[in-house]
Structures are given as structure tokens and as C-alpha cells.
Amino acid sequence: MDMSILTANGIKKAYPLPGGELFWALKGINVEIPAGKLTILKGRSGSGKTTLMNIMSALDAPTEGEVFFDGQSVAELSEAQKTKLRRSGIGFVFQSVALIPIMTAMENVEYALRLAGWKNGRQERARECLEMVGLGKRLSHMPGEMSGGEQQRVAIARAIAHRPKIVFADEPTGELDTNTALQVVRIFKELNSSQGVTIVMTTHDRGFMEIGDKVYELEDGEIKGGQ
Ligand SMILES: Nc1ncnc2c1ncn2[C@@H]1O[C@H](COP(=O)(O)OP(=O)(O)O)[C@@H](O)[C@H]1O
Ligand SMILES: [Mg+2]
Structure with a gap:
């Protein structure tokens, strides 16, 4: 049995529509x-x-559930x-990388x-994290001098540097080609084992579903399946 670090029970989320009605983006999620x-x-x-990830990472509150x-x-x-939890317990990676363009990989x-x-x-910690994501030779490169995949790896190094317990990555491979995307997911797996990070x-x-230790499939605000 796996120990769980995070549990979401009966999560529902309603967004108000312009007419005043509610749109249920999440309809009762358990993960x-x-x-x-x-x-x-x-x-x-x-x-x-x-929507679900923002609720799990305490960026947003559910309408119902816990x-x-x-x-x-x-x-x-x-x-x-909550602010302290987001700052020290959680790391974030987003689809659009958002590195600071005038700083080197190390400085970021x-x-x-x-x-x-x-x-x-x-x-020391910045160097160590960049080495972990395979960028030990790119420490003083600026974001503009790196490929999309390399920039995303800097963003991953940045997300794990402060030793968060959990990292949330929203479509981190969305702008990468298949091979580069696979590389990013493999780095996640390595960080699981070497850093113990969730x-x-x-x-x-x-693609790459088989690499996930656990997979949840969402459809119209409900969990449809997984493994
Ligand atoms: N702030 C918002 N206001 C109204 N509707 C929203 C808002 N954010 C998301 N939605 C709607 O909720 C649904 C789920 O959105 P989202 O969580 O962004 O899906 P995904 O990340 O899977 O693309 C979509 O129909 C989207 O249009
Ligand atoms: Mg999304």
C-alpha cells in the first residue's frame, strides 16, 4: 500500500456563468x-x-469537498x-516556462x-538541482540561449530547489515535442527516487501514460478511469 501525501474528497467546483447560472467544472472528484x-x-x-490542480495546490478553494x-x-x-504551505511545501511548474530572461539558469x-x-x-543547491536535471553544463546560459526542453528543465530545477514535498506541473510538456516531453517525464521519475519528491x-x-505510477483520467469534471 502506498502512503498518500494528499487526498481530495468529493471535490466540486462551480464557476458562475454570465447569466448567473453555475457551470460545474468539477462534479465530485476523489483522488x-x-x-x-x-x-x-x-x-x-x-x-x-x-481547476483540480489549483484546488489541490491550495491556489483555489473548492465549492464543495475537502x-x-x-x-x-x-x-x-x-x-x-496557506501561503507558507505554497512557498515551502509546494513547487510549481507551468506549461509556459516563465524563467526570468535576464538571469542565467543558475541565477533563476x-x-x-x-x-x-x-x-x-x-x-550549491542551485548547481546541484541543475545537475540533477542534466544541465550541469548550462549553468551560465541565459534562457534565450537554451532550447524549450532545456528551459523547462531549468523550471523543474527551480521548482524542486527549496525541497518541497510535492510538485504540481500543469501541462509541463504541452509545448514540447514527443522526445523532449518524454525526457521531462523521465526526469520526474528520477526526482521521485533521488529526492523522494511527490x-x-x-x-x-x-503518450507516456505507462510511466505514471498512478493515472487518473478526467472527463467533463469527473474521473472516468485510470490505473
Ligand atoms: N475562471 C473560470 N470561469 C468560468 N469557467 C471556467 C474558469 N476556469 C475554467 N473554466 C471552465 O471550466 C472547465 C475546466 O477548465 P480547466 O480546469 O481549465 O480544464 P483543463 O485544464 O482540463 O483544460 C472548462 O470548461 C473551462 O472553460
Ligand atoms: Mg489546463
């Missing part, structure tokens, strides 16, 4: 995220992946506690550590 593993949320565009992180109800945290990761409140050892990623891609 369990195993600790130290790679979980993939797959589904077509509009199926509710980003999220437990490490056994703690997220709804019961104060705003300050080091800056994230500074924002996370790290006082010491930032350089990773949740979304994708609308049908």
Missing part, C-alpha cells in the same frame, strides 16, 4: 496522491485538470498558513531559493 511517486492527471482540454495535505485539512489553514534557481527564504547554500502532472497527451 489520492501517493507520496514520492508520479501521478498523472490526463484529459482533454476543458476536462477540469487545471483537500487534506499530510493529513491536514487545507480549508482549516489560515491565509498565512538561486533567485527562487532567495524568495523561499533560503539564507545559506543557495549557490509529483503530480497534467497532460492532454495520450
Whole structure:
């Protein structure tokens, strides 16, 4: 039995429509995220992946249902506690990479550590993380001097640098070709084993499902299947 680090129970999310009616983007989702593993949320565009991920990462609140992180109800945290959780317990990777263009790979990761409140050892940790994602030879490259896949790997190094327990990656391979995408997913698997970090990623891609330790398939705001 896997230990779960995050549990979402009966998650529903309604967005108000212009006419005042509600649109139910999530219709009662139950998921369990195993600790130290790679979980993939797959589904077509509009199926509710980003909405669910934003709720799991405490960026957004559900209309109904509850999220437990490490056994703690997220709804019961104060705003300050939620901010602290997002800053120190969670890492984020997005589809559009959003590195700071005037900073080198090293500086981008080091800056994230500074924002996370790290006082010491930032350089060493930044280098270590860039080496982990295979960019040990690109430390002083600017984002504009790197390929899309390399930039995404810098973003991954940045997301894990502060040693979060869980990393949420929303369509991290969305703008990459198949081989580069596969490389990114393999890096996630390596980080599972070497860092013990839990990773949740979304994708609308049908490939590389077999790499996920757990897969949930979303369709119109409901879990349709998985493995
Ligand atoms: N802020 C919002 N207001 C209204 N509808 C939204 C909002 N965000 C998402 N939706 C709708 O909720 C559904 C799920 O969206 P989303 O979670 O972004 O799906 P996915 O990430 O799988 O593409 C879509 O129909 C989308 O149009
Ligand atoms: Mg999305």
C-alpha cells in the first residue's frame, strides 16, 4: 500500500456563468496522491485538470469537498498558513516556462531559493538541482540561449530547489515535442527516487501514460478511469 501525501474528497467546483447560472467544472472528484511517486492527471482540454490542480495546490478553494495535505485539512489553514504551505511545501511548474530572461539558469534557481527564504547554500543547491536535471553544463546560459526542453528543465530545477514535498506541473510538456516531453517525464521519475519528491502532472497527451505510477483520467469534471 502506498502512503498518500494528499487526498481530495468529493471535490466540486462551480464557476458562475454570465447569466448567473453555475457551470460545474468539477462534479465530485476523489483522488489520492501517493507520496514520492508520479501521478498523472490526463484529459482533454476543458476536462477540469487545471481547476483540480489549483484546488489541490491550495491556489483555489473548492465549492464543495475537502483537500487534506499530510493529513491536514487545507480549508482549516489560515491565509498565512496557506501561503507558507505554497512557498515551502509546494513547487510549481507551468506549461509556459516563465524563467526570468535576464538571469542565467543558475541565477533563476538561486533567485527562487532567495524568495523561499533560503539564507545559506543557495549557490550549491542551485548547481546541484541543475545537475540533477542534466544541465550541469548550462549553468551560465541565459534562457534565450537554451532550447524549450532545456528551459523547462531549468523550471523543474527551480521548482524542486527549496525541497518541497510535492510538485504540481500543469501541462509541463504541452509545448514540447514527443522526445523532449518524454525526457521531462523521465526526469520526474528520477526526482521521485533521488529526492523522494511527490509529483503530480497534467497532460492532454495520450503518450507516456505507462510511466505514471498512478493515472487518473478526467472527463467533463469527473474521473472516468485510470490505473
Ligand atoms: N475562471 C473560470 N470561469 C468560468 N469557467 C471556467 C474558469 N476556469 C475554467 N473554466 C471552465 O471550466 C472547465 C475546466 O477548465 P480547466 O480546469 O481549465 O480544464 P483543463 O485544464 O482540463 O483544460 C472548462 O470548461 C473551462 O472553460
Ligand atoms: Mg489546463
